[in-house]
Amino acid sequence: MRGWIGLAIIGGIIYYFATETNKLDEPIEYVQTMFTTADKKVTSMTGTTIQRVDHKIPIIKEKIYERLSTIEIRELDGVFIDSDSITKFKEEYCSSSTRNHPVFSRDNLRFICDQI
Template sequence: MKGWIILALLCGALYYLYTETDKLDAPIAKTEEIVKKIENKVDSMTGTNIIKIDQKLAKARKDIIERLSAPELEEFNKFPLTPDAIADFKETYCGAKSPEHPVFSRDNRLYICDNL
């Protein structure tokens, strides 16, 4: 029981130093810097990059491809599905008074705008 009381007092003191004073800010910053360096070294040693695949975007692309005609499909494959390219397409062709796309039909253009 005596050990638990001592441990609780040490935890309380550490919590007080962390929340109420700035005495632990420098050691915490150094520790975070060291951890970041270690993560960078491990990443460089393995040579792998984590690429997050947006499953929603992949499903939308599949649904759009099934709907398009051959010329529309060729034009859609030229279109990169990056967030910037999607935003540009929506800004240009998805508004109420937007111009017609030279390749996509009106219905397919609206379908692309709704699903991207």
């Protein structure tokens, strides 16, 4: 039990110095620069970058395409370019129920927002 109390006191002291004072700012910055330089070295040595592949988007597209007209499908293809455009679409049209899209009908827009 005394070990846990001592560990809690040490943790509290470290937390105090890390948040309330600037005594640990320099060592923390040093460690962060070491990690970033190591990461840059590994990245430059391998020459590869990690890209996330989202396998859900084609499945969602098929569900939505069954319901849309050709004009709406063309517009939706412009939305599904990348994940950034999907998030922009969600923020702009799916955040409130009163927003209207110039191409999608209200029911289809609601369906698309539910699927995304």
